[in-house]
Amino acid sequence: MNTVALTNDTMPLPTAKDVSAASSKDQPLDIQTIVEELKQASQPVGVPFLDDPKFYTRDVDVFYNQAKQAIFGVDLDIGKNEVIAMIGPSGCGKSTFLRCLNRMNDTIDGCKVTGQLLLDGEDIYGKDQDPVLLRARVGMVFQKPNPFPKSIYDNVAYGPRIHGLTTNRSELDDIVEDSLKKAGLFNEVKDRLQSPGTGLSGGQQQRLCIARAIAVSPEVILMDEPTSALDPIATATIEELIDELRQSFTICIVTHSMQQAARISQRTAYFHLGYLVEVNKTNTVFTNPQHRLTENYITGRFG
Amino acid sequence: MNTSIILLLLLVLAAFSYFFGRKRALAVSNGNRGVNKLHSLPGYYGNLVVVWCLLPSLIALMLWSFFSPTFISQNVISSLPAEIQNADPTKVNLFMNRVESMAKAGAIDPTTDPAQQEAARRYMELQANSNLIKAVLVFAIAGLGMFWAFRKIAPNYRARNQVEKVIVGIMIFCASIAIVTTLGIILSVLFESLRFFQTIPLTEFLFGTHWSPQTAIRTDQVGGSGSFGAIPLFAGTLLISVIALAIAVPVGLMSAIYLSEYASKRVRAWVKPGLEILAGIPTVVYGFFAALTVAPFIRTIGESIGLTVASESALAAGLVMGVMIIPFMSSLSDDVINAVPQAMRDGSYGMGATRSETIKQVILPAALPGIVGAFLLAASRAIGETMIVVMAAGLSANLTANPLEAVTTVTVQIVTLLTGDQEFDSPKTLAAFALGLTLFVLTLILNIFALRIVRKYREQYE
Numbered sequence: 090m091n092t093v094a095l096t097n098d099t100m101p102l103p104t105a106k107d108v109s110a111a112s113s114k115d116q117p118l119d120i121q122t123i124v125e126e127l128k129q130a131s132q133p134v135g136v137p138f139l140d141d142p143k144f145y146t147r148d149v150d151v152f153y154n155q156a157k158q159a160i161f162g163v164d165l166d167i168g169k170n171e172v173i174a175m176i177g178p179s180g181c182g183k184s185t186f187l188r189c190l191n192r193m194n195d196t197i198d199g200c201k202v203t204g205q206l207l208l209d210g211e212d213i214y215g216k217d218q219d220p221v222l223l224r225a226r227v228g229m230v231f232q233k234p235n236p237f238p239k240s241i242y243d244n245v246a247y248g249p250r251i252h253g254l255t256t257n258r259s260e261l262d263d264i265v266e267d268s269l270k271k272a273g274l275f276n277e278v279k280d281r282l283q284s285p286g287t288g289l290s291g292g293q294q295q296r297l298c299i300a301r302a303i304a305v306s307p308e309v310i311l312m313d314e315p316t317s318a319l320d321p322i323a324t325a326t327i328e329e330l331i332d333e334l335r336q337s338f339t340i341c342i343v344t345h346s347m348q349q350a351a352r353i354s355q356r357t358a359y360f361h362l363g364y365l366v367e368v369n370k371t372n373t374v375f376t377n378p379q380h381r382l383t384e385n386y387i388t389g390r391f392g
Numbered sequence: 393m394n395t396s397i398i399l400l401l402l403l404v405l406a407a408f409s410y411f412f413g414r415k416r417a418l419a420v421s422n423g424n425r426g427v428n429k430l431h432s433l434p435g436y437y438g439n440l441v442v443v444w445c446l447l448p449s450l451i452a453l454m455l456w457s458f459f460s461p462t463f464i465s466q467n468v469i470s471s472l473p474a475e476i477q478n479a480d481p482t483k484v485n486l487f488m489n490r491v492e493s494m495a496k497a498g499a500i501d502p503t504t505d506p507a508q509q510e511a512a513r514r515y516m517e518l519q520a521n522s523n524l525i526k527a528v529l530v531f532a533i534a535g536l537g538m539f540w541a542f543r544k545i546a547p548n549y550r551a552r553n554q555v556e557k558v559i560v561g562i563m564i565f566c567a568s569i570a571i572v573t574t575l576g577i578i579l580s581v582l583f584e585s586l587r588f589f590q591t592i593p594l595t596e597f598l599f600g601t602h603w604s605p606q607t608a609i610r611t612d613q614v615g616g617s618g619s620f621g622a623i624p625l626f627a628g629t630l631l632i633s634v635i636a637l638a639i640a641v642p643v644g645l646m647s648a649i650y651l652s653e654y655a656s657k658r659v660r661a662w663v664k665p666g667l668e669i670l671a672g673i674p675t676v677v678y679g680f681f682a683a684l685t686v687a688p689f690i691r692t693i694g695e696s697i698g699l700t701v702a703s704e705s706a707l708a709a710g711l712v713m714g715v716m717i718i719p720f721m722s723s724l725s726d727d728v729i730n731a732v733p734q735a736m737r738d739g740s741y742g743m744g745a746t747r748s749e750t751i752k753q754v755i756l757p758a759a760l761p762g763i764v765g766a767f768l769l770a771a772s773r774a775i776g777e778t779m780i781v782v783m784a785a786g787l788s789a790n791l792t793a794n795p796l797e798a799v800t801t802v803t804v805q806i807v808t809l810l811t812g813d814q815e816f817d818s819p820k821t822l823a824a825f826a827l828g829l830t831l832f833v834l835t836l837i838l839n840i841f842a843l844r845i846v847r848k849y850r851e852q853y854e
């Protein structure tokens with residue numbers, strides 16, 4: 090399936106020494122055997138495939154600048170209205186995979202994606218796919234809150250305006266208010282909609298970014314470590330929010346916090362060294378992991 | 393011993409001071425293992441000794457070199473025979489000039505006046521003494537400073553704080569040089585302008601529409617009465633600057649957007665330096681390009697469609713000046729656009745915005761302060777540019793809004809007023825200072841205005 094050999098210098102990963110030292114108690118694990126094993130596996134452990142999925146991805150490879158392969162043959166289905174958490178050590182390719190789902194990788198020079206990625210049966214990387222329209226359907230929230238240097242109102246109204254969702258002011262007002270309410274921010278900012286979005290606290294800024302994303306009524310929201318820059322209270326607020334948003338959106342969230350994955354997701358996908366190792370119901374992954382790499386990771390032996 | 397040797401020796405001394413200061417610091421901390429007992433790193437103690445060695449001695453050297461020639465001259469003059477001393481001050485000056493040049497050449501011309509030879513001898517003697525005293529004094533101070541600092545080295549002495557204070561002081565000094573210079577220029581221009589306004593009323597200068605700064609040598613000369621209405625000059629400056637900016641701002645901004653948002657890395661690596669070459673061409677080259685290539689070209693085109701075009705036109709100068717300031721606009725705008733965080737772009741693309749929507753609605757507003765800064769720099773280049781205008785737009789002060797006619801600008805007139813023979817008390821020469829002052833005030837107002845705009849519309853992203 091994959092012919093590109095993985096060497097230590099292609100990716101910032103734990104070295105063989107670290108890994109084997111960490112897991113020496115059970116079985117000796119060196120990076121070469123892990124890679125061999127992952128290469129042999131034809132599909133991830135667990136339940137990667139669903140009936141009638143929102144996203145259907147097979148054999149996805151991602152290369153940065155030809156020589157560097159970041160993702161190796163990922164096969165994964167993502168269901169409608171589910172929250173799927175993607176976990177794994179740094180540099181394991183989970184963010185890269187996430188950014189394939191709305192073609193945000195297009196903005197990176199030298200990034201090449203191969204394989205099959207379908208959204209509702211439509212080819213994401215197809216010739217007649219317009220990334221602009223795709224991203225309107227698949228919104229994104231980033232690790233660091235990045236409100237535009239505009240007023241709170243204009244931040245939320247940005248998407249509806251560029252997509253021409255409304256022509257009159259009162260409709261736009263409604264969309265802004267509705268989005269801010271869904272993001273649980275409206276009560277905090279309703280008296281200062283015209284003040285700059287950058288003046289809010291970190292947690293509020295991230296909720297503003299979520300409001301901004303849902304203002305264009307996407308079908309999917311991708312979240313790339315949305316709470317890693319926030320304190321525990323702001324994190325809790327956003328986690329509650331994600332649970333509510335599940336009613337109307339499909340949510341893919343990359344996170345470094347396993348507790349967070351366990352709290353908010355229905356399914357969890359574990360990535361390692363660019364391979365998708367295991368996918369299953371979140372409960373199963375955390376209580377009864379089937380792959381020893383997953384087990385090592387969630388028990389904190391490495392990663 | 394002359395000053396350069398003194399400076400060289402001081403540097404050698406400073407190197408020694410660093411070495412000994414550092415060594416002493418290590419010694420008082422009982423060798424290398426005791427370094428953590430020292431308040432500062434050993435190097436700071438070395439630097440402190442250097443500072444004490446150099447700073448006071450250099451100040452002394454500077455003061456001595458600055459004041460000693462005056463003292464020596466005074467001394468020589470007071471020793472001159474009474475009839476020379478009591479002569480006309482200009483004669484005394486002339487006499488002293490000869491004495492000094494003889495003394496500096498080191499050879500006394502036996503054919504000159506004996507009094508002069510005597511004075512020159514005395515001058516040389518005093519000079520030698522002064523140099524000796526200077527050297528002794530400077531090295532004494534340097535040595536004392538070194539010794540003083542050396543004695544103070546102790547484990548709990550806060551050398552780092554002292555050295556950092558000195559560095560801050562040096563930085564303040566450097567920063568104040570620019571301010572003091574500006575102040576000096578303003579004051580000198582201001583006083584000369586005041587003299588000008590004593591002859592020519594301010595209202596005539598500011599609101600007069602006729603500029604012809606010839607002043608009569610004789611009162612009955614034909615056409616001898618100068619007129620100093622500056623309006624045509626400022627109108628000419630405005631016309632040419634507007635033409636130049638109308639070229640440079642759109643072209644520069646568009647190329648900046650292309651370079652930072654659309655161009656691939658390889659294209660960028662070639663195009664950006666290429667654009668910056670434009671900034672490296674001397675303006676005099678642009679000038680003859682404008683006068684010999686562009687102006688005739690415009691004239692031919694204009695005549696072929698039935699327009700009368702002067703052989704020197706504001707359009708030619710403005711066009712070439714516009715090309716000249718493109719790199720200011722494009723390079724600076726490119727830098728500020730690149731400085732807008734990638735997160736802003738990601739946020740916008742992530743919502744399904746197109747590239748052009750992202751640029752117009754997110755990137756340009758965020759980069760606005762820098763773009764306005766680039767515009768200001770371009771505008772001040774356009775206003776201050778002289779060479780191109782001299783060559784391509786002419787010297788005749790026409791009050792016109794027609795870009796096909798010859799006009800002149802403020803800076804060009806300043807140049808013509810101050811080149812060649814001149815007397816510094818005629819209104820003709822003083823007019824240059826008045827023009828300079830007015831130009832300065834106008835650009836200041838432009839700056840303040842632009843700052844206001846930036847403050848009002850800026851979108852801060854951090």
